[in-house]
Amino acid sequence: MDYYENYLKKFEGKTFFILGDEAVAYGALFARCNFFGGYPITPASEVAELIARLLPNVNGYYVQFEDEIASIGAVIGAAWAGGKAMTATSGPGFSLMQENIGYAVMTETPCVIVDVQRSGPSTGQATKPAQGDVMQARWGTHGDHEIIALAPSSVQECFDLMIDCFNLSEIYRTPVILLTDGEIGHLREKMVMPKLKDVKIVKRPKAKDNKSVFGGQLIPPMMEFGRGGFIHVTGSTHKTSGMRDVESQEVHEELITRIYKKIETNREKIVRIEKKHMKNAKVAVVSYGASARPSLGAVERARRNKKKVGFFRFITIWPFARKQITELGKQVDTILVPEMNLGQISREIERFVDCEVISVPKIGGIVHSIDEIYAKIKEVV
Amino acid sequence: MKYLREEIFPTKFCSGCGCGTVLNCYAHAIDELGLNPENIVSVTGIGCSSWIPSPYLKCDTLHTTHGRPLAFATGVKIMKPDMDVVVIAGDGDIAGIGGNHLIHSARRNLDISVFLVNNYIYGMTGGQVSPTTPMGHPTTTTPYKNIEHPMKIAELVAAAGASYVARWTTYNVFPLMESMQNAFKKKGFSFIEILSPCPVAHGRKIGMREGQDYLNMFKEKAIKIEKVKNLSEKELEDRIVIGKFVDRERTEFTESLRKLNQERIGK
Amino acid sequence: MIEIDEELCKGCGICTDFCPMKVLETSDKINKKGYYPPKAVKEDECLGCRLCELLCPEFAIFIINE
Ligand SMILES: Cc1ncc(C[n+]2csc(CCOP(=O)(O)OP(=O)(O)O)c2C)c(N)n1
Ligand code: SF4
Ligand code: SF4
Numbered sequence: 057m058d059y060y061e062n063y064l065k066k067f068e069g070k071t072f073f074i075l076g077d078e079a080v081a082y083g084a085l086f087a088r089c090n091f092f093g094g095y096p097i098t099p100a101s102e103v104a105e106l107i108a109r110l111l112p113n114v115n116g117y118y119v120q121f122e123d124e125i126a127s128i129g130a131v132i133g134a135a136w137a138g139g140k141a142m143t144a145t146s147g148p149g150f151s152l153m154q155e156n157i158g159y160a161v162m163t164e165t166p167c168v169i170v171d172v173q174r175s176g177p178s179t180g181q182a183t184k185p186a187q188g189d190v191m192q193a194r195w196g197t198h199g200d201h202e203i204i205a206l207a208p209s210s211v212q213e214c215f216d217l218m219i220d221c222f223n224l225s226e227i228y229r230t231p232v233i234l235l236t237d238g239e240i241g242h243l244r245e246k247m248v249m250p251k252l253k254d255v256k257i258v259k260r261p262k263a264k265d266n267k268s269v270f271g272g273q274l275i276p277p278m279m280e281f282g283r284g285g286f287i288h289v290t291g292s293t294h295k296t297s298g299m300r301d302v303e304s305q306e307v308h309e310e311l312i313t314r315i316y317k318k319i320e321t322n323r324e325k326i327v328r329i330e331k332k333h334m335k336n337a338k339v340a341v342v343s344y345g346a347s348a349r350p351s352l353g354a355v356e357r358a359r360r361n362k363k364k365v366g367f368f369r370f371i372t373i374w375p376f377a378r379k380q381i382t383e384l385g386k387q388v389d390t391i392l393v394p395e396m397n398l399g400q401i402s403r404e405i406e407r408f409v410d411c412e413v414i415s416v417p418k419i420g421g422i423v424h425s426i427d428e429i430y431a432k433i434k435e436v437v
Numbered sequence: 438m439k440y441l442r443e444e445i446f447p448t449k450f451c452s453g454c455g456c457g458t459v460l461n462c463y464a465h466a467i468d469e470l471g472l473n474p475e476n477i478v479s480v481t482g483i484g485c486s487s488w489i490p491s492p493y494l495k496c497d498t499l500h501t502t503h504g505r506p507l508a509f510a511t512g513v514k515i516m517k518p519d520m521d522v523v524v525i526a527g528d529g530d531i532a533g534i535g536g537n538h539l540i541h542s543a544r545r546n547l548d549i550s551v552f553l554v555n556n557y558i559y560g561m562t563g564g565q566v567s568p569t570t571p572m573g574h575p576t577t578t579t580p581y582k583n584i585e586h587p588m589k590i591a592e593l594v595a596a597a598g599a600s601y602v603a604r605w606t607t608y609n610v611f612p613l614m615e616s617m618q619n620a621f622k623k624k625g626f627s628f629i630e631i632l633s634p635c636p637v638a639h640g641r642k643i644g645m646r647e648g649q650d651y652l653n654m655f656k657e658k659a660i661k662i663e664k665v666k667n668l669s670e671k672e673l674e675d676r677i678v679i680g681k682f683v684d685r686e687r688t689e690f691t692e693s694l695r696k697l698n699q700e701r702i703g704k
Numbered sequence: 705m706i707e708i709d710e711e712l713c714k715g716c717g718i719c720t721d722f723c724p725m726k727v728l729e730t731s732d733k734i735n736k737k738g739y740y741p742p743k744a745v746k747e748d749e750c751l752g753c754r755l756c757e758l759l760c761p762e763f764a765i766f767i768i769n770e
Contacts, residue, residue: 112701122541126508133512284475290500453716457761610758
């Protein structure tokens with residue numbers, strides 16, 4: 057019996073007034089997640105609390121582990137045992153997970169990591185939101201790699217992107233990060249649950265034999281444990297068969313380049329952005345996540361005041377929307393980048409445009425106000 | 438032997454290393470139980486001992502990060518409760534960097550078998566002190582001598598709540614093999630601490646350059662747990678207590694998880 | 705019957721040292737890896753206890769009990 061179908065029917069089509077974190081949990085459920093390993097941390101605990109309540113009803117498993125290292129480890133183990141697995145955390149826990157996120161990259165393990173960003177470094181302002189993990193999401197684990205990270209700006213998007221995260225992780229056989237923040241996580245607003253038939257779920261491609269579970273094509277299909285494949289999964293450099301080979305330069309180069317390319321060459325398929333009011337704009341406000349909300353507010357105020365200002369939002373943070381940003385840089389003279397850090401994405405944008413890029417940072421645990429961003433707009437138009 | 442990836446033998450272990458003996462006992466244990474290797478997942482960490490099944494044993498193998506095999510194994514076992522999940526790794530891995538996972542997996546009484554290969558040292562990295570290095574032994578990072586107390590791992594796991602706990606050495610191959618079979622059969626967290634020679638990274642600093650030096654030492658120092666009741670801590674200081682420490686029934690974790698789901702789905 | 709796969713042997717000498725009947729001895733043949741594998745010198749005295757089979761770290765010895 058499909059416990060899942062039955063249980064989800066209770067929710068489909070309904071309108072909820074819930075937290076972003078709760079929408080993440082429901083999104084995971086609609087994506088057919090069946091394993092969650094986690095450790096409590098503000099402002100991500102609400103994800104765990106709700107999913108702990110939901111999963112047993114669909115014959116899924118929730119485990120609170122002894123730490124975040126164990127959580128992500130179990131998530132990866134569960135994925136190789138056929139599970140659709142996830143974890144949710146915030147900065148300190150995300151830092152602890154980095155080694156095993158690299159393991160998931162290297163072993164091409166589909167799984168989802170939710171990072172509800174909070175103010176750091178260290179314990180920082182533990183209960184306050186921030187967007188300081190943008191570069192950690194990109195480069196937190198050691199070694200060359202690509203990563204996928206999506207950033208929701210609303211409660212509805214927490215739900216929708218969570219399903220996308222699971223699907224992307226299956227399509228590209230890679231860990232995917234939902235890079236949300238404490239502001240969105242703790243924001244309560246309206247969201248609508250989709251009809252079940254409208255939710256697209258990507259099924260994990262299954263390998264026919266064990267010869268090329270780790271190569272042979274750009275994205276090789278997986279083989280789960282217990283299928284008689286005698287699969288060898290290792291985070292060490294390995295051949296197409298999975299067998300360790302840590303000596304050969306060629307084997308390493310081939311493996312890492314392929315893992316890198318499977319995301320790099322599909323960049324345009326993964327990148328999602330939102331543009332508004334871009335017609336004849338000479339200034340663009342570029343943002344993502346929580347800070348995109350006041351950014352849009354400020355742009356709309358500017359438009360009402362006849363200023364040629366547009367709005368550009370990253371939904372996909374990584375891989376970076378290079379092409380779209382380069383085009384934007386050709387259209388406008390100035391790009392303003394409000395973000396809740398000291399300019400992490402702003403610096404990334406600078407690499408791809410010739411126009412002026414102005415960082416509009418806001419740290420200390422509160423989101424920019426519309427006034428603040430509007431004041432910046434006025435300075436440049 | 439059908440349980441081995443024969444094409445990659447001989448192993449990469451040093452001559453006289455106990456890792457091969459542990460692999461030998463493991464393969465024989467599986468063989469004698471007549472287990473289907475397609476139903477076994479070996480989960481390992483990073484270290485020489487982690488190479489015991491990875492890749493020599495022909496079964497599904499998850500070679501994880503240093504210290505974390507128990508965490509990965511928990512995810513595997515929950516999703517595949519009918520498979521035999523076996524964790525094999527070193528003292529540095531399971532008791533050192535991953536010690537917390539050991540305590541908590543035993544506390545949950547997760548139904549897996551854990552074979553901890555205690556070779557008194559960090560072998561793979563070239564002989565640094567480990568949490569089980571005896572006091573007084575010089576190592577590359579305790580060049581004068583080790584001044585820390587070694588950890589009593591089997592005793593720790595017994596206290597943490599495991600269903601089955603034993604300690605053997607690679608000299609006691611027959612009891613070890615039998616103990617491995619019991620670990621397989623036991624529902625719950627089954628843990629065997631296996632004292633094993635590392636004549637290269639550990640032994641060379643203390644004049645034990647051959648595997649035999651260890652086996653002779655094990656033979657001499659080992660004392661059966663049944664015989665230690667009336668001995669003082671002082672008298673046991675330099676002895677190796679071997680045998681079965683714990684064999685009990687205790688609610689198992691994945692079964693509880695399943696029961697909980699049944700209760701919910703029944704509604 | 706004692707079956708020895710000489711090419712697997714790493715010459716650690718564990719089997720020769722711990723055989724209770726001293727059935728095995730280090731031979732003077734050198735294998736491809738440069739080790740001296742054991743040879744059975746008193747096969748008729750073998751108890752079939754399989755101690756050498758289990759102790760060997762390289763799966764180089766198998767005792768086939770008829
Ligand atoms: C996080 C991390 N820290 C350090 C290492 C380096 N390292 C590899 S193996 C090892 C110790 C191995 O010792 P043990 O677990 O006792 O296994 P042995 O090699 O002795 O069998 C260390 C410290 C690592 N791989 N990862
Ligand atoms: S270093 Fe020690 S543990 Fe590692 S293979 Fe050599 S003898 Fe065995
Ligand atoms: S125990 Fe095995 S490896 Fe060692 S000498 Fe005997 S046959 Fe060779």
